[in-house]
Amino acid sequence: MTATLTKWYEEHGRHEIFAGGKKVQMEDKAHSLLLRDNIVTTELQRDLDKLGIAKNSREEKTRARDQKQKQVAEAKGEARGPEKNDEAYNARMASLYREVVLKEKPVIAENGFIPLGALTQSKGNGHNGNGTHAPKPQVAEPVAGD
Amino acid sequence: MRKPIKYVEKAVTVAAKGAWVVFDRLNRIKPNPSPTPKWSDKPLLKSYEKSKPPLGWPRTTDSLCPKCVPEIRQQILDGHLPHEVLMNEKVGEIKAQIIERDGKILMVKDCPTHGHFEDVMSIDPEFSQHLEDVFPGRDIAAHADEKLHHHGSSTVKYGRGSVLTIDLTNRCNMMCDPCFMDANQVGFVHELTWEEIKTMLDNAITIKPRRQMSVQFSGGEPTLSPYFLDAVRYARKVGYNSVQAATNGIEFAKSFEFCQQAVEAGMRYAYLQFDGIGNAANAHRMVGNLFDVKLKAIENLHKAGVEIVPVVTIVNGINNEQVGRIIKFALDNPKTIGFLSFQPVSFTGRDEAVTDDRRVAQRYTLSHLAHDVKNQTGLGEPSRDWFPISFMGTFSDWADLMHVNDVKNDWGQLSCGCHPNCGTGMAVMIDKETKEAVPVTAFLKGDQLARDIAKVNDAARGKFLTVVGMALCLVKNYDPFHSPTHFKLTDLLKKFDKNFNATGKNYGKVGPDRTVDDVMKRRQDRWNFLFIAGMWFQDLFNYDFRRTEQCIIPYATQEGEISFCAYNTGVDGATLSRRCT
Numbered sequence: 001m002t003a004t005l006t007k008w009y010e011e012h013g014r015h016e017i018f019a020g021g022k023k024v025q026m027e028d029k030a031h032s033l034l035l036r037d038n039i040v041t042t043e044l045q046r047d048l049d050k051l052g053i054a055k056n057s058r059e060e061k062t063r064a065r066d067q068k069q070k071q072v073a074e075a076k077g078e079a080r081g082p083e084k085n086d087e088a089y090n091a092r093m094a095s096l097y098r099e100v101v102l103k104e105k106p107v108i109a110e111n112g113f114i115p116l117g118a119l120t121q122s123k124g125n126g127h128n129g130n131g132t133h134a135p136k137p138q139v140a141e142p143v144a145g146d
Numbered sequence: 147m148r149k150p151i152k153y154v155e156k157a158v159t160v161a162a163k164g165a166w167v168v169f170d171r172l173n174r175i176k177p178n179p180s181p182t183p184k185w186s187d188k189p190l191l192k193s194y195e196k197s198k199p200p201l202g203w204p205r206t207t208d209s210l211c212p213k214c215v216p217e218i219r220q221q222i223l224d225g226h227l228p229h230e231v232l233m234n235e236k237v238g239e240i241k242a243q244i245i246e247r248d249g250k251i252l253m254v255k256d257c258p259t260h261g262h263f264e265d266v267m268s269i270d271p272e273f274s275q276h277l278e279d280v281f282p283g284r285d286i287a288a289h290a291d292e293k294l295h296h297h298g299s300s301t302v303k304y305g306r307g308s309v310l311t312i313d314l315t316n317r318c319n320m321m322c323d324p325c326f327m328d329a330n331q332v333g334f335v336h337e338l339t340w341e342e343i344k345t346m347l348d349n350a351i352t353i354k355p356r357r358q359m360s361v362q363f364s365g366g367e368p369t370l371s372p373y374f375l376d377a378v379r380y381a382r383k384v385g386y387n388s389v390q391a392a393t394n395g396i397e398f399a400k401s402f403e404f405c406q407q408a409v410e411a412g413m414r415y416a417y418l419q420f421d422g423i424g425n426a427a428n429a430h431r432m433v434g435n436l437f438d439v440k441l442k443a444i445e446n447l448h449k450a451g452v453e454i455v456p457v458v459t460i461v462n463g464i465n466n467e468q469v470g471r472i473i474k475f476a477l478d479n480p481k482t483i484g485f486l487s488f489q490p491v492s493f494t495g496r497d498e499a500v501t502d503d504r505r506v507a508q509r510y511t512l513s514h515l516a517h518d519v520k521n522q523t524g525l526g527e528p529s530r531d532w533f534p535i536s537f538m539g540t541f542s543d544w545a546d547l548m549h550v551n552d553v554k555n556d557w558g559q560l561s562c563g564c565h566p567n568c569g570t571g572m573a574v575m576i577d578k579e580t581k582e583a584v585p586v587t588a589f590l591k592g593d594q595l596a597r598d599i600a601k602v603n604d605a606a607r608g609k610f611l612t613v614v615g616m617a618l619c620l621v622k623n624y625d626p627f628h629s630p631t632h633f634k635l636t637d638l639l640k641k642f643d644k645n646f647n648a649t650g651k652n653y654g655k656v657g658p659d660r661t662v663d664d665v666m667k668r669r670q671d672r673w674n675f676l677f678i679a680g681m682w683f684q685d686l687f688n689y690d691f692r693r694t695e696q697c698i699i700p701y702a703t704q705e706g707e708i709s710f711c712a713y714n715t716g717v718d719g720a721t722l723s724r725r726c727t
Contacts, residue, residue, distance in 0.1 A: 001334045008335040015370060017330065019321035023434035024396055031445035034478040039471040041424035047463035053507045055430070055464060057496050060504060 148627060155626035155635045162621035169618055170601060178606040181550045185558045186355040188286050190546055193600035196283025197304075199565060199692040202275075203251060208299070209242035212686035213260035215717045216498060233298040238717045242690070246271050253688050265505070265687040267567065270513040273528040277512075277566040280593055282539045282600070284696050285563035291353045293706065300712035304696040305563040306357040310350055311364050311392070311710065312702045314338055314371035320394055322431050325496050329366045343377045346702040347384050353707070357558040362417060364392040369404075375411045382412030385557065387656050390415035392457070395443030405450035409662060416447045417487070420456035422468035423475055430464065448482050451665040455485040462491075462510040469515065470522025473678065477583050480576040480674040488515050492683040494715040505687065512570045515680040519572070526572045531585040533592060535562045535569030535679065535698075540596045543603045545646040548612045559646075565693040571679040575630055578674050582630045586675070589629035590638070595619055613648050637673055644671070684711040 002008070018024055054060040098104040180189040200207070215238040221227040231237050242255035244267065251268035268274040285305025288295060295301050315337040318329035325331075338346075347361070361381040368374050368391050381389045391408070395418050398405050420440055421428050428436035444454050456476070460466055469488065476483040490510040493500045500508075516528035526532065542561035549555050562569070573586040586592075602615035620638060629638075644653045654660075654667035684693060689711065697709035709716075 002337045003335050005333050005335060015317060015319060017319050017321060018396065018433040020432055021434045024399065024436075024439045026399055026439065026442050029438050029442060031441045033441055033444060033475075033482065035423070035441070035475070036478060039423050039474050041422055041427040041468065041471065044426055044429055045464060045467050048504075048507055051463075051507060053463070054501070054504050057500065060499075060501055 149631070151634060152626040155624070158635060159621055159624050159626065162618050166598070166618045166622045169615060170598075173601065173605040173607065173611070173615065177604055180606055181547070183355075183546060183550045183558060184555055185357070186286055187289055188355070190543065190550070190603075190606075191283075191286055192604045192606070193282065193540070193543075194604070196285075198281065198283050199696070201278040201281065201566070204243055204245045207242050207244060208236075208239055208691040209253065209255050210238045210686050210689045210717065211240050211255075211257035211260055212263055214238040214240075214257060215686055218717055232300075232717060233296065236299055239299060239691075244690075253690070263687060266509050266511060267688060268511050268513040270517065270528060273513045273516055273532065274567075276529040277532070277534045277570055280596065281534050281536055281566040282543075282596065283563075285539065285561055286355045289354050291707075294349055294353060296706055297708055297712065299691055300694050300709055300716050302695060302697050302700055302707060302709050305561065305698065306353055306355050306558070307359055307698040307700050307707075308357070308560050308562045309360045309362050309699040310702055310707070311362045311699060312338070312343065312346055312377070313364050313366065314343070314368045314374060314377060315366040317370050318366040318394075319370060319396055320367070320431060320433060331496065337371060338373070340373050340376065342704060343373055344380060346704075347377075347381055350702055350707070351384055355558050356556070358387055358560040360388040360390055360415065360560070361386045362390045362392055367394055367396070369393055369397040375407055378408060378411040378413045382658050385658065387658070387660075388414050388560070390417050390455070392417040392419075393443075394419045395440055395447075398447050399439045399442035402446045402450065405446045405452060408447075409451040409665075412658070412660075413452055414656075414660075415453050415455055415485075416443070417455050417457050418443060418447075420458055420472070422458075422465050423471040427465060427468050427471075444482060451662045453485070453665075454483055455487055456483065457487045457489060459489050459491060460510050460515065462508045462514065464508065466510060466514065466518055467522075469518040473519060473523050473525065476676060477574075477576060477581060480578045480581060480676065481669065484674055484676060486676065486678045488678070488680045490515065490680065490682045492711075492715065493685040493687065494683075498686065498715075512567075512680045512682050516570065516572075519678065525574060525583065526585045531572045531587045531592075532570050533572070533587075534564075534566035535571055535681070536564050536566060537571075537592070537596065539563050540599050540603070541646070544599050544612065544616055545648075547603055547606060548609050548616075548646070548648060551609065562698050563696055564698040565690070565696055567682070567690065568693055568698075569679065569681045571677055574676045574678065575633060576674040576676050577630050577632055578672055580632065582632075583676070584628070584630050584633075589625045589627075589633075590620070591623040591625070595623040598623065616642070616648070633673065641671075641673060641675060644668070683714065685715050689715060 003011070048055050054063055180192055182189045218227065218237050222229050222231075240255050240257050242253050244251065244253055246252075249269070249271065250266050251271055251274055252264050253267050254262070254264040256262050287304055288302060288306065295303070313336075315335070316329055316332070317335060317337065321330055350359075350361075363374065363377055365371070371377070374391070378389050378391070389412050391413060393416055395416070398408070398416065418440065421431065423437070425435060425437040428440070433439065448454055456472065458465075458468065458472055460469065472486065476486055490512065491497075491508055493505055513528070516526070516532045520526055520528060539561050542559040545559045549559075574583050575586050576583045598619040599616060602612060602619065605615075607615070617639065620642065621635065624635060624638060626635065643649050643651060653671075654664035656664070656668075684690065694709040694712050694716070697711065699710040700707040701710060701713040703713070
């Protein structure tokens with residue numbers, strides 16, 4: 001080992017890495033090779049997708065993580081893990097979003113009444129792009145027949 | 147309608163068969179003892195003196211447990227086990243059986259702790275049987291190698307190898323999956339200093355037999371090393387004719403000037419990562435325009451004087467449909483592409499913890515390759531036209547014998563003595579003008595040719611009779627009616643002369659004093675001898691110590707020269723090597 005990655009970057013700086021769809025900048029793409037259209041691939045080979053099998057270790061790790069989360073959720077007695085169009089899950093996520101991101105306090109009924117302060121608009125935290133704008137002016141929508 | 151010359155050649159081959167009978171009879175009388183060349187302390191081996199590992203099936207071999215090995219490696223890294231156990235004990239080793247079942251060759255093994263493992267070695271037993279049948283045997287035992295070959299069960303024992311890989315850095319400018327180097331993901335940088343590079347190259351020439359090898363600078367991406375060009379230059383200086391870079395091509399695509407600098411330093415081959423034709427076929431590498439990069443790299447490198455070897459990692463279900471397209475691309479560009487290297491996936495490095503489902507679905511063997519080539523291109527019969535890489539050993543033996551008394555005979559010929567399960571290849575003769583392509587063994591009887599040449603070698607005569615013997619072997623086994631339309635018998639003899647330098651004619655130098663003019667001169671040949679090779683690296687599911695001990699593609703490290711698969715897969719693997727040195 002020459003150095004830890006952190007130390008190496010400190011001393012030598014980072015080198016460029018081409019990943020995540022990043023393109024390599026070249027002076028031009030010109031070449032003299034014969035490239036027949038009928039051998040050029042335009043679509044990914046999808047054999048494994050059809051079989052539902054992961055294509056690489058990254059996908060396997062993602063699937064394993066999701067599976068683990070699901071098992072943990074089940075062990076805690078929570079109804080289900082994330083599933084598409086799952087209303088209960090979506091509602092729970094929406095609640096978490098309001099509480100953690102928008103910093104809204106959960107509305108707790110007091111003596112059977114909801115306090116008025118809980119109905120105010122979110123102030124936002126200024127970091128996530130939400131809640132920092134001025135309130136939208138209310139403009140009357142045109143109504144047919146006006 | 148055949149050309150008239152073909153009939154004349156047919157008559158010549160018939161005459162050669164008659165002449166061979168006489169030559170062979172006389173040649174068997176009092177054969178000479180094998181000479182000892184300057185580059186070896188041991189004599190050249192006659193064909194019947196060559197050793198072979200146990201072959202065929204069922205057979206038992208020494209393997210590794212896929213679960214024990216990562217655990218042991220981690221224990222060493224955590225300091226719970228001393229690394230010396232790798233040299234003194236058989237850690238992680240279990241027995242394995244190689245068997246035939248349901249028309250496939252399998253490796254099956256049981257670990258007392260982790261249970262049963264099995265994996266496919268071949269989907270065509272006839273093909274595998276053929277490869278093992280024509281395996282000529284191992285090279286001269288390695289000697290003067292005690293300081294560099296000392297890795298317990300993983301020690302390389304035979305020959306000198308044919309490709310010496312030096313990882314200049316584990317840094318890379320891509321983030322591929324699969325990557326058996328696990329580049330950019332291990333949390334540390336391992337990069338050789340200039341002194342270390344020089345020491346490795348100096349050490350490499352101390353091992354005997356001292357053979358010519360391709361010195362391959364690898365990584366990570368070797369061009370990221372600040373010493374890349376100096377390393378190429380120094381490898382040439384110590385006497386290696388063939389210096390190459392295992393590269394993704396990005397730096398070469400970006401700059402033609404960089405290609406020229408590499409050629410000036412002595413780079414001969416670019417071992418170019420190449421997954422398929424079109425950007426979609428390269429999309430899994432996650433670079434937006436990777437195929438455009440490959441084409442530009444080929445353009446720049448070829449123009450500068452570097453020969454291109456596209457290297458294709460083949461994964462079943464991911465890009466095995468590319469086999470035919472890539473070969474067609476090579477056939478369309480015979481002046482540029484002279485060698486194709488397919489590498490069936492090895493589940494190691496980033497893929498070591500592969501799930502069983504994925505491993506079964508993605509497993510790709512040499513037999514898959516031979517069949518995909520036939521099915522997708524119509525080229526070659528798996529059990530006729532494919533040979534083990536080590537098949538060329540007989541030809542190297544012949545050249546070793548022919549040159550044994552040359553004044554400047556300081557190096558043995560490049561020779562592949564690898565296990566027949568490791569590598570295979572098919573040679574195709576392509577007319578650069580018409581692009582007609584025919585497998586060489588369709589018009590040259592490969593099996594018989596090797597047997598005949600072995601007889602010439604075993605007699606150990608002087609240079610003249612050795613050359614005459616080879617010429618007779620070639621002519622008698624040549625079938626002019628099945629060779630390419632414009633191919634002549636003299637073209638065949640010239641091809642061999644160009645490769646083995648029997649007559650001394652200058653086809654363009656390949657030695658340390660080679661110039662760009664020499665490169666261009668060698669390219670003038672009308673015939674491209676396209677070699678389609680398959681090199682199957684082991685993973686923990688098919689590991690066989692009989693293969694590692696005769697490895698021909700060792701890694702040079704600060705801890706000596708280690709078998710390729712031991713380095714990338716075995717318990718004493720790259721992670722340990724790089725982290726501990």
